[in-house]
Amino acid sequence: MPRFHVTWGTGTGVVEPFVRHALQAAAAGRLTIHHRHRVDELVVTEGAVTGVRGTVLGPDDAARGVSSHREAVGEFELSAQAVVVTSGGIGANHDLVRRFWPERLGKAPGFLVTGVPAHVDGRMLEISERAGARLVNRDRMWHYTEGLRNWDPVWPGHGIRILPGPSSMWFDALGRRLPAPCLPGYDTLGTLRHLRTDPDIAGYDHSWFVLTQQIVEKEFALSGSEQNPDITANDRKAFLRERLLGKGAPAPVAAFVEKGADFAVAPILDELVAKMNAMTDEPLLDAAALRHQIEARDLQIANPYSKDAQVQGIRNSRRYLGDRLGRTATPHRILDPAAGPLIAVKLNILTRKTLGGIQTDLDSRVLSADGSPVPGLYAAGEVAGFGGGGMHGYNALEGTFLGGCLFSGRKAGRAAAASTA
């Protein structure tokens, strides 16, 4: 089946049924929601977790995703027969990301863009550890190699991930085409490993897409609910208008091409490479070397039995009707002026998912260092490595993260409820 999918309503649509149930429970007096209450400590009584303690933060009407102020206006303590930690991963805390960056992914990047809101700070991990939780698999993480600096940031250092179709050519910081299978949309961690372990390029934190206007129009999608207003609003007519029938790139993509700090546009390659070189501290790219590689690839477009792995991938993708209609540009030469202008995109490494965390059993009960459950404590979602402390192993598949959050959350809720029965 196609690996990539987007839900109608995006993230807000996924959350909506749960919010509805929660608000109904709150209206019926079965649930109390404590907004602006930051947990700083888990209360442990005779070896069991019996509640939470923390800081009440002052009111803030920041929009969704925008970091709110941290000004304390009070303290609080709540007790309960069960505490479920669901505080998310570590992606907004670059120090933590670098501290646990695995050797197998090479050198940790000096510059990262942040693919998650500021609250994904990893603070609850050590707070849980102090209450007896065992933290495992902290070196497992999932970051993207196609991050853009957001020209209109929602949170600090906000990076947007390109969800690329198969046709952009991918070059390293020195202008060498990435080897297969490091192709757009193929193997995220494999590409990250390549970029961070090759000694010639591991000192650089960026790579490049080179493509055409035709490719950007058909193949660039951007991750994030605010980048997909038609899908977020469940507006199927706007979706058809913008993405299938419309002329040009979807408006959020066009805005990035025009305003994004990581985009360069030029009618001819020499001019494009000059602009690309101006976007880095030192000029690393040679226009003639880039031209040689692009022409070699372009020749393969005319070859019906091409051995170029990317050209094969483009043709393969077009065998699936959905991708042919909405996701993969008609194969063309990158240097064909009719497909232009040429576009270069400087790609940064974008933090996203934390694949390890609090270890739990199959009921989402938090385990201690000796493997026994910590009484009263449960953990679910990304803070528990999407379940158990790392249910994905070292790798994962696109779109399999929320499933782990929902499933481990359900297990935690049921087990916590059963513990009082």
Ligand SMILES: Cc1cc2nc3c(=O)[nH]c(=O)nc-3n(C[C@H](O)[C@H](O)[C@H](O)COP(=O)(O)OP(=O)(O)OC[C@H]3O[C@@H](n4cnc5c(N)ncnc54)[C@H](O)[C@@H]3O)c2cc1C
């Ligand atoms: C732009 C983007 C796109 C994504 N796309 C996909 C996708 O297509 N498919 C997919 O499967 N996954 C996707 N993910 C990942 C997925 O959204 C997250 O893994 C998931 O939302 C994590 O859920 P969670 O409930 O565990 O944590 P979060 O959603 O991070 O929620 C944690 C909550 O805990 C609160 N919190 C944290 N610390 C404290 C504290 N000390 N006291 C009180 N509250 C605290 C936070 O404020 C927050 O409300 C995406 C993520 C992003 C950012």
